Amino acid sequence: MENDVLNYALFENHLTSDPNDYMAVTTNAISLDQEALIELMLKRGSTLTATDIMAVLKMEREVICEQAALGNNITIPVFNLNMSIKGVFNGLDDSFDSSRHSIRFNLSPGVELRKVMDSVKTQKVRGEKAGPVIDQLVDAATGSVNDQLTSGGLATLRGSYLKYDASDPAQGIFFVANDATETRVEVISLNKPGELHFLAPALAAGTCHVEVRAILNGRKEIATGRLDAEISVVGG
Template identity: 40%
Template sequence: MLKYCLRENLLTPAPDDYMAQVQDVRSYTLDEIIDLMMQKGSTLTKADTKAALQVYAEVVCTLIKDGAALNTPLLNTSLSISGTFNGAADSFDKKRHTVHLNLSAGTLLKEAVGKIKCEKVEAADTNPYITEVTDIVSGKVNEVLTAGGVVQLVGSRLKFDPKDTAQGIFFVPETGEAIRAAVIAENKPARLMAIIPADLPAGSWYIEVKTKYANATKQLKTLKSGRFGKALTRSS
């Protein structure tokens, strides 16, 4: 069951426009998935299953590293290259060009998505909520982050204390340490603007806001955080 609540849609002028926000989604580790496989009465041991999945992952990564594409019942992949080439004689340069891995659902996942049942629940949290991320330099929404440029966040309960290093706008990689925005141009409950670090490495990044504000003026002792649900690609 997919649980969701409704929140005011701040991207439209109509006061009665609301949008759905998914709630209480549980994530599963590989070990937990293997345990569920064992419950289905697999003839393989847990160790054998884990080893087989490890080999599967290694083969998939090797294929991707070799520039191949996957076409499986679970997912499909394709590769693309971004960046400008200076004439027909120019070649790929990691400093100017980026390879992107594009993922889409395979037939089995598409079928599973079509069977999801939804349940409406009441919104209980008071965490920061980001509805839109705009890269001011490129003008693109919810897609890219231009290193050294300006990012604008729209949402609710976003205001934070910039003097507290635990609070702020954070750029979170899929693996590794988060990077905090050092320069804030605007700090309001419904909108934030900040400078994207010029040395932000290439790759996929999540935008996360951390704050202790309970409302426009009152701060709590507990840190609250809200992450935009879609990963953004750093653009140079």
Template identity: 40%
Template sequence: MGLEFYLAPNNMTADTEDYMAISSNTNSYSIEDVFDHMTREGSTITKAEALASFEEISQGIINLIRQGNAVVTPLFNIRSGISGVFEDEDDNFDPNRHQVRINLSVGSRLRPITAEIDPQKIKARERQPDLEYFYDDATDTKNDVITPGRGARIVGELLKFDEDDPTQGIFFVNKDDASETPVDESILKNKPGELIFIVPTLPAGIYRLEVRSIIFNTTELRTGALSHELTVS
């Protein structure tokens, strides 16, 4: 699979006819996944050895950067800098006006890889809430059980909604009679990637979980649904 992308209007330029490429690859890998790949069958290094080496390398880089140094590696380059405006040459660093920043750039071994990535244009998909999983705090389960009156969490993308708009929000839809129960006043966290809330009172049954919102830069209400059915016993 190559680098999938679709085109969307470019609001950053004066030309209203311009479009920009939006990458849509959804696979994201952690350092643990990298270690699993490194230590596959036939490898001469164990996962424990890989973890230990990574920690030592990471701490070494952190120590050098902390001292104000730059670190140049084949994969990436790191250096620190200072942002903010100084009033004159006698002005000093003021944490209220200035900030130390860490800057990263591509290293020599990664730079040529761009020529090997195959861009593949796909049809633009409608931007809507994307529910990855539902976590039930009381049972410590994902995409399975709902516990009314207890904490719950939804993880995904484009989840944030306007809490003052009753058409937007988190809704539990009963599979039998299609009745809807919104989460009204128990929203603890409302972020694009995560929603934390208290589950409302729900009768026993099977439910579809939906998040409805008006996405930024759009005007119509859009709905995203969890692909798994949830149960209140």
């Protein structure tokens, strides 16, 4: 499950106009959910059971969310969390208006995570056939990243090689349910290599994966990129 080194390959950076600009894309990173982390904890010889660990972690999450809801800053070894308010206020007498202002969570690595960054070993590998790379799915309604999607709501995909030909029904953003049912996004307002803005289709409540299918410049075949996270559909 664990990688000894972080492999990366270089691909042309379509976000800049310089043809000599390349970007690194990691090739062997995996996603670990809560259960996977607990499994790794148990392998260290903990005297706690999986149920014990789950209960403690749940309590920690509840306290963090509770204190964040009060506007407090959180500083722990893994991460630092604080909040800011986005939006313009019209003079000293103006007040927070949810239609013009929004709360933003600001996350940064904690002291222990920063130490890990310095110890990561990298290894350059030969790049395979380039395809869409999805780093983030951001749900506009909830601000959730790589976790939830509001059915019929606005959302954003961020990554690289994401731009596609919207007139080709074989290309686009697709949501794939656990039963393999596919739903294509029909309304898109921003279609760029690094970012896609779109209106999520009407999806049934449940879990799914998101994919981008595109024919990259100079190629003839469709390449598919999938976000390495399961998305929960809400509001369906």
